Amino acid sequence: MAIRVNGLCKDYVTESGQLRRVLDNVTFELQRGEKIVLLGNNGAGKSTLIRLLGGVEVPTRGSIELGMTMSWPVGFGGAVLPMLTGNDNIRFIARIYQKHIAEVKDFVEDFAQLGKYLSEPVKTYSSGMKARLNFALSLAVDFDCYLIDEVLAVGDQRFQRRSHEELFEKRASRAMILASHITEIVTAYCTRALLLHRGRGKVFDDVGLAFDIYRSI
Amino acid sequence: MFGAALKQLDTQRRIIGAVMIREIYLRFGREGIGFLWLFAEPLMFGIPVFFMWSIVRPKYEHGVLMMGMVITGYLPILLFRHVGGVMLVLVRSSVDLLYHRQITLFDVFVARGLLEFISNIMALVIAFLLFYILGDVSFPVDFAMFLIGYLFMFWWAMAIGLLVGATAERSVLVEKTWPVYSYTYMFFSGFFFLADWLPPKLREVALWQPSLQAYEMIRAGMFGKTLKTYGSPSYTALVLAVMTFVGLLALREARRHVEVE
Numbered sequence: 001m002a003i004r005v006n007g008l009c010k011d012y013v014t015e016s017g018q019l020r021r022v023l024d025n026v027t028f029e030l031q032r033g034e035k036i037v038l039l040g041n042n043g044a045g046k047s048t049l050i051r052l053l054g055g056v057e058v059p060t061r062g063s064i065e066l067g068m069t070m071s072w073p074v075g076f077g078g079a080v081l082p083m084l085t086g087n088d089n090i091r092f093i094a095r096i097y098q099k100h101i102a103e104v105k106d107f108v109e110d111f112a113q114l115g116k117y118l119s120e121p122v123k124t125y126s127s128g129m130k131a132r133l134n135f136a137l138s139l140a141v142d143f144d145c146y147l148i149d150e151v152l153a154v155g156d157q158r159f160q161r162r163s164h165e166e167l168f169e170k171r172a173s174r175a176m177i178l179a180s181h182i183t184e185i186v187t188a189y190c191t192r193a194l195l196l197h198r199g200r201g202k203v204f205d206d207v208g209l210a211f212d213i214y215r216s217i
Numbered sequence: 218m219f220g221a222a223l224k225q226l227d228t229q230r231r232i233i234g235a236v237m238i239r240e241i242y243l244r245f246g247r248e249g250i251g252f253l254w255l256f257a258e259p260l261m262f263g264i265p266v267f268f269m270w271s272i273v274r275p276k277y278e279h280g281v282l283m284m285g286m287v288i289t290g291y292l293p294i295l296l297f298r299h300v301g302g303v304m305l306v307l308v309r310s311s312v313d314l315l316y317h318r319q320i321t322l323f324d325v326f327v328a329r330g331l332l333e334f335i336s337n338i339m340a341l342v343i344a345f346l347l348f349y350i351l352g353d354v355s356f357p358v359d360f361a362m363f364l365i366g367y368l369f370m371f372w373w374a375m376a377i378g379l380l381v382g383a384t385a386e387r388s389v390l391v392e393k394t395w396p397v398y399s400y401t402y403m404f405f406s407g408f409f410f411l412a413d414w415l416p417p418k419l420r421e422v423a424l425w426q427p428s429l430q431a432y433e434m435i436r437a438g439m440f441g442k443t444l445k446t447y448g449s450p451s452y453t454a455l456v457l458a459v460m461t462f463v464g465l466l467a468l469r470e471a472r473r474h475v476e477v478e
Contacts, residue, residue, distance in 0.1 A: 012476070051477050056315045058473045070318075078313035084242050095235035096317055098228070121247065 001067025003030040003145060003175070008062035010048050022048045025062070026201035028194050030175055032068060032144065037186045037207060038179040039214040040196030046179050049196065050149050053177060068144030068175065074167075075151035077134035086118035086125075086133055090140075097141045104140045111162065112136035128155055139166055145175035183211065232320055236328035255332065259295055259340035266291060267344060271353055279411075281440045284353035288344050289363075289435050290408040293370040296337040297406070297428065298399045300374040303329045305395055307382030308471055315475065322472055323465075326382055330375050338367075363438025365450060369431035372457045376427075379464030383471040407432035412447040420447070427453050427460075 010023040023045045030036055040046045051057040052064060054073050072079075080089045087105070094104040109118065112132040114125075122130060131154035138146075146167070155163070167176075168189055180186055186193075186207060193210030195202050197217060204210035245254040270287045277283060304326065311325045348354045357363040385392045403409075407429035412420050423429050424447055433448030 054316055055318045056312065056477055057475055072316040072318075076316060079316055081239065081243060083246050084239075085247070088242065088247075092235055092239055096232050096319060098231070 002032065002065075003067060003070070004063075004065040005029070005053075006063050006065070008049070008052065008064065009060045010045075010052060010057070011060045022199055023052070023059075023201075024199040026194075026196070026199075027062075028201065028203050030145065030177065033173050033175055034192070035176040035178060035190045036192045036194055036203075037190040037210075038177065038194050038196065039181075039210055041217070043198075044196040045199045045201075046196055047149075049201075050147060050177075050179060054147055070145045071138055071141070071143040071147050073147045073149045073151075074138045075131060075135045075154065076138065076149070077130060080122055080130075080134060080137070082123035083121055085121050086112075086114055089122065089133070089137065090118070093137050093140065099141065104137075107140040108133070108136040111139065111166065113159075128159075131155055132159060135163055139163075139171075143174070145177065146171065148176060148178045148180070150179055150181075186211070228319065229324065232324050233328045233331070236314070236320065236325055237332055240328055240332055255336045256339040256343065259292065259299070259337055260343060262295060263288075263291060263340055263344055264347075267348065271348070271351075276353065279444070281443055282354055284348050285355065285439055286436070288341070288348065288354060289439050290432065292337055292341050292344070293367065293428075293431065293435065294403050294406050294408045296333060296371060297374040297377065297402075299337070300330055300333045300371075300378040301381050301395060301399050303333060304378035304382035305385045305392060308386040308475060312475060312477055322382075322468055322475075326375075326379060326468070330371075330378060333374075334371050341367075357438045358441030359438045361438070362434055366431050366434030366436075366438055366448065369434060369450070369453050369457070370428065372461075373427045373431055373453075376457050376460040376464055379461065380467060383464060383467035386471060387474060402428075411436065411444060413445040424449075427456050 005026060005028050008023055008026040009021060011019045011021050014020050026045075026049065028036070038046050038049065048057070050073060052059055053070065054076075055070070079092075084092075086108070090105050090108055091101055093099075094101040108114075112129075112135070114129060114133060117125065117129060122133065125133065131151075135151065135154065148167070154160070164185075168185070176189070178186065178190060190207050191205075193204045193207045195204060195210050195214055204213075241252045241255065245252055250257070267284065267287060271284055274283050278286070307326060307329070308322065311320075311322055314320045314325060315322070345354060349356070381391060381395055385395070405423075405426070407423075407426070412424055412429060412433055415423055424433075430448050430453040433446040434450065434453075436444055437446040437448055
């Protein structure tokens with residue numbers, strides 16, 4: 001089963017009351033285990049596409065058929081409440097994704113290395129610690145496809161190495177939709193690219209070529 | 218088929234439970250008496266009001282214990298106002314949760330509504346016991362009818378809450394007028410009067426509103442045949458079912474327009 005994005009359009013109403021089309025007829029497919037990179041300048045529609053793929057916003061036209069489970073954007077921390085402790089947030093994620101609390105906790109403890117801070121409110125964390133918790137929470141749940149939006153540069157070197165290992169080595173068989181400008185990672189793992197420009201999208205089978213064109217626009 | 222539906226229901230229940238726990242932390246924090254605020258909040262509104270009434274008004278009015286009327290009048294309208302109030306920001310405050318696909322706006326709506334209900338019922342029980350000990354209220358004559366009336370009041374609050382929650386985000390009018398409306402509504406809701414006290418023509422019109430219907434049932438349950446009441450469960454259920462249906466359609470429309478900032 002694949003992910004099929006078909007004729008996706010998204011309009012927003014501007015302050016002056018006019019319709020602005022941010023995504024215009026974007027179509028692509030993603031097979032199991034396949035990794036695709038999203039390329040585009042600011043305002044090209046990348047973030048909008050991620051919000052639609054993440055399921056938080058609804059397309060104006062077109063459809064997204066999810067033939068596999070898709071993660072929330074990896075490392076996205078919006079659903080983590082600052083006044084809750086790390087452990088509270090772990091329990092919340094475990095409850096809604098029907099996982100054993102102990103299992104999620106073990107993973108997060110091991111991955112985020114927050115030690116006794118897990119029983120402290122998240123608002124007392126440094127930004128690096130928050131990022132580690134968020135990252136760990138999104139990897140604690142098993143998905144067929146991971147949605148990754150520019151988070152590969154969080155944390156210190158050691159943590160970056162760990163996240164790289166967790167994502168691209170341990171989850172090598174998973175599909176990924178990756179918005180990133182880190183050329184080494186993209187060219188090493190992605191086999192296709194979706195280049196967005198002014199809301200329009202074009203799929204490239206040659207990632208190198210897509211990068212060249214992206215740099216020239 | 219049946220098994221799948223049951224499993225779906227179980228999932229829904231678990232998600233609503235998880236969102237409720239989250240809501241409690243969100244509203245009351247983790248420190249101090251924490252979730253006990255849930256019960257304390259409506260009581261802090263209610264108890265001073267009740268004592269004031271018990272001082273300024275005679276013990277018996279219209280042949281029934283006055284405090285019985287006040288407690289079973291004030292707390293339901295408080296429920297109505299609180300449910301509407303928390304639903305004003307339903308969409309805005311749920312956006313982050315919607316990144317978790319299995320959580321719907323409806324789940325958050327139910328979780329919030331249930332919390333308000335639990336909080337209100339606890340306050341009702343505590344206030345009731347307090348004034349029972351003081352000899353100012355007596356137990357409901359027909360408890361089942363009392364409960365049905367109270368549940369209808371909750372349903373009415375939820376039906377309005379659903380409409381408020383689904384429209385407030387995109388309508389400044391709803392957002393700005395709700396506090397005024399919910400306050401003035403108190404005077405028309407049936408809190409201060411029985412249908413029987415109204416002239417027949419006016420009574421007929423007043424009984425269109427579900428809240429007066431619910432109040433009539435609550436009072437029928439509370440005082441039995443001492444008072445003449447006009448509550449009709451079937452009419453009220455019908456009106457509320459239609460309102461809920463419209464509210465659900467509005468919520469679906471609101472979901473289509475959710476925007477992340």
